[in-house]
Amino acid sequence: xxxxxxATRARLTGDVALAVAGALLGALLGATxxxxxxxxxxxxxxxxxxxxxxxxxxxxxxxxxxLVLIARLPPLERTIGQHRLVGWHRRLAPWALGLVGxxxxxxxxxxxxxxxxxxxxxxxxxxxxxxxxxPAAAGLVLLVVAAVSSxxxxxxxxxxxxxxxxxxxxxxxxxAAFAHQIDVGGPFVADTWARTVWIGLxxxxxxxxxxxxxxxxxxxxxxxxxxxxxxxxxxxxHACPSDRSAMTLATVVPEAAAWxxxxxxxGAHCQPPPPP
Numbered sequence: 225x226x227x228x229x230x231a232t233r234a235r236l237t238g239d240v241a242l243a244v245a246g247a248l249l250g251a252l253l254g255a256t257x258x259x260x261x262x263x264x265x266x267x268x269x270x271x272x273x274x275x276x277x278x279x280x281x282x283x284x285x286x287x288x289x290x291l292v293l294i295a296r297l298p299p300l301e302r303t304i305g306q307h308r309l310v311g312w313h314r315r316l317a318p319w320a321l322g323l324v325g326x327x328x329x330x331x332x333x334x335x336x337x338x339x340x341x342x343x344x345x346x347x348x349x350x351x352x353x354x355x356x357x358x359p360a361a362a363g364l365v366l367l368v369v370a371a372v373s374s375x376x377x378x379x380x381x382x383x384x385x386x387x388x389x390x391x392x393x394x395x396x397x398x399x400a401a402f403a404h405q406i407d408v409g410g411p412f413v414a415d416t417w418a419r420t421v422w423i424g425l426x427x428x429x430x431x432x433x434x435x436x437x438x439x440x441x442x443x444x445x446x447x448x449x450x451x452x453x454x455x456x457x458x459x460x461x462h463a464c465p466s467d468r469s470a471m472t473l474a475t476v477v478p479e480a481a482a483w484x485x486x487x488x489x490x491g492a493h494c495q496p497p498p499p500p
Contacts, residue, residue, distance in 0.1 A: 233303060234303055234304050234305050234308065237303040237304050238304045238308060241300070241304070245289060248285075248421070249282065249285050251421075252281050252285060252411070252418060252421065252422070253278055253281060253282065255411035255415050255417070255418040256277055256278055256281050256410055256411045256418075257274075257278070258411070258415070259410060259411040259413075259414055259415055259418075260274050260277065267338075268337060269334045269335070269337035269338040270334065270338075271334070272330045272331070272333050272334030272337065273330070273331055273334035273335065273338075275330050276326070276327045276328075276329075276330035276331035276334060277327070277331075277410050279323045279324070279326040279327040279330060280323075280324070280327035280331075280405070280410065281410065281411070282323050283320050283321070283322070283323030283324035283325075283326070283327055284320075284324065284398075284401065284405065285320075285425075286316055286319060286320025286323060287320045287321075287324070287367065287394075287397075287398055288398065288425055288426070288429050289316060289320070290313055290316055290317055290320055290394075291394065291395065291398065291429050291432065292428075292429060292432060293309045293310070293312050293313040293316070294309070294310070294313050295429075295432035297432060317371065317374070318371075321367055321368070321371050324364060324367065325364075328347075328364065331350075332346050332347045332350065335350065354408065355404075355407060355408060356403040356404035356407055356408055357404060357408070359400040359401070359403065359404065360400060360401040360404035360405075362397075362400055363396070363397035363398065363399075363400035363401040364397070364401075365397075366393045366394065366396060366397035366400070367394065367397045369390060369393070370390050370391050370393060370394045370397070373386075373387055373390045373391070374387075374391075395430075398426075398429070399430075402426060405422065406419065406422070406423075
């Protein structure tokens with residue numbers, strides 16, 4: 225019986241998953257456009273608010289997909305591969321967070337133009353007086369903290385447990401913004417279909433395992449170390465320690481405890497395994 229090669233199956237499954245996510249995002253953006261009254265697009269302030277709503281839906285959808293990609297779901301890992309999922313997560317993260325930031329900027333600017341106030345004053349008024357905006361703002365701060373902790377320079381200096389705890393707060397950040405999205409405005413107030421899909425997405429993400437993929441614990445390739453002027457082969461695919469900058473070959477090859485430390489340009493470097 226003819227069987228699809230694993231690499232082809234992973235590629236096809238990934239393409240289907242991307243197509244489904246893209247179609248769902250397109251439908252949600254369409255619902256967002258239809259929920260905006262025609263008067264929204266008759267002024268500059270209205271355009272800012274309308275585009276801000278689109279950015280909010282796209283950015284939050286992207287954040288939800290980030291959590292799905294690192295949720296260690298067995299069906300996705302078996303068919304697509306953890307390495308590819310983590311790669312998608314890293315490429316998507318800046319766009320998702322950036323769109324959420326664009327939502328804050330455009331919405332604040334639109335309301336400031338409409339009320340003829342300074343943008344910073346308008347932002348403060350929104351955070352302190354608009355319903356559910358304060359929790360959403362706190363969630364955005366948590367997302368920024370998680371993004372900064374994933375920056376290469378910061379990640380090298382953070383213990384694994386600290387990094388892991390910060391990324392668990394991403395779930396709290398997403399939960400904090402939920403009421404703001406459902407009750408304040410946009411397509412999720414009047415459109416029953418969009419509201420149901422959005423709540424379903426949140427429930428699906430909340431039910432997924434919360435185990436972020438930690439770069440500090442990805443399988444590591446330690447190839448060679450100089451011993452007495454000779455090159456000795458070290459281990460392969462061992463777990464990296466939390467403090468990668470101080471890694472020695474003894475951390476992955478116990479019998480090499482007396483060998484000199486492995487020094488590579490830029491410090492110890494962890495690489496994820498190839499996709500299955």
